[in-house]
Amino acid sequence: QVQLQESGPGPVKPSETLSLTCTVSGYSIDTSYYGGWIRQPPGKGLEFIGRISHDGVTYYNPSLRGRVTISLGTSKVHFSLSLSSVTAADTAVYYCARQRPTGEYGRGYFDGWGQGTLVTVSS
């Protein structure tokens, strides 16, 4: 059974760095399944953050203007999100997801999602 689980340290202060890790089970990141991050601000819609491929190639949403980094663990059952210089606008539920890639530049759909973790940015 495919499962994904986000984990992280909790609330983040403005200007600090948000860090989350996704642990997957029932599969591993390979040529068919990539790792992605999506967020959902309270009461709003979904925003694609970025994804990482099995060989570490990343694509990030340009809207995040160089603040985001996604990395892959050597075992390929962990991948992480780092978002720097956070503000209140970054408060959201952050989901990790399994992506079925359909092309370059981050394209693909998501056929498995973690439960999501609410990250609040507040002083």
Place this chain on the structure above:
Amino acid sequence: DIVMTQSPDSLAVPLGERATINCKSSQSVLYSSDNRNYLGWYQQKPGQTPKLLIKWASARESGVPDRFSGSGSGTDFTLTISSLQAEDVAVYFCQQYYSPPMTFGQGTKVEIK
């Protein structure tokens, strides 16, 4: 970025009746080289994580009840629930994966009337 606009924002449908949700993209998501529409539909039940229902505009994901169907091409798409059940109460999102960055519609909330 491609803007995905869903309509309506919410709808209430009697049990057993048809529910129809529309999704319009600001540019075509039909890829001419493979004749596929790069569009998916997701269901997010209250307090739960999103679930993929349909990919490629009309291909139902494994395990999804056949009362859910997707149609459309180019810029206009529809998700239809042929006979609404109580467990279908949810917010439904469309997503385009044709052009980076991938984008989602704002969501349509479906309730029982």
